[in-house]
Every structure is written in C-alpha cells, then in structure tokens.
Amino acid sequence: MRGVVLTVLLALALGGCKDRHKEAIDNVDHDAEAMRKASAAVNQVIRNSPDCTAAKPLMPEAYERIEEARRVVKAAASQQVLNMLKAQVDRVAEVCP
Numbered sequence: 001m002r003g004v005v006l007t008v009l010l011a012l013a014l015g016g017c018k019d020r021h022k023e024a025i026d027n028v029d030h031d032a033e034a035m036r037k038a039s040a041a042v043n044q045v046i047r048n049s050p051d052c053t054a055a056k057p058l059m060p061e062a063y064e065r066i067e068e069a070r071r072v073v074k075a076a077a078s079q080q081v082l083n084m085l086k087a088q089v090d091r092v093a094e095v096c097p
Helices: 003-015 020-047 050-070 077-093
Strands: none
Touching: 020 050, 020 077, 050 077
C-alpha cells in the first residue's frame, strides 16, 4: 500500500512540473511573431528615410506595431529590441519633422 501511495504522489509531482525549457521556447515563438510585425513596419520607415514625404506616413504604423508588440511580448530581451526599434523610428522622426 505504501508503495502505491508513493508512486501516485511521485506521478502527481512529476505531472505537475512544467517543462521550463519548452515554456521558454514557446515564449520565444510567441514573441517572434509580434517582433516580426514591428520590425517590418520599422524597416519600411528606415528604407524610406531619405524621402521624408514617403517616410512620415509610415511612422504612425511603426509606432503602433511597436506598442502592440510591447503589450504581448514576454521576454525582457524582446522589450529591449522594441526600445531599439522605437529609437530608430524616433531618429527618422527627428530628421523628418
């Protein structure tokens, strides 16, 4: 009887543990999609930065995508990348007021 109880408790303990590695991978995958969208919008602004007339209308969407991503990303590194993307758009905004 004692062995059965111990086996059941062990099974419950192991079944209740989350695989932290899988969880981290899921977070990266989740963040990657949001980051991809934000990065694409920022890249459009940067590509068009020599032509302020073309770049200015793209800036609101880039800022919006960055903020959308900021709300859903989980990794601290993703937040830092979003800060860098925003800084790039800010630089173009300074040049193209």
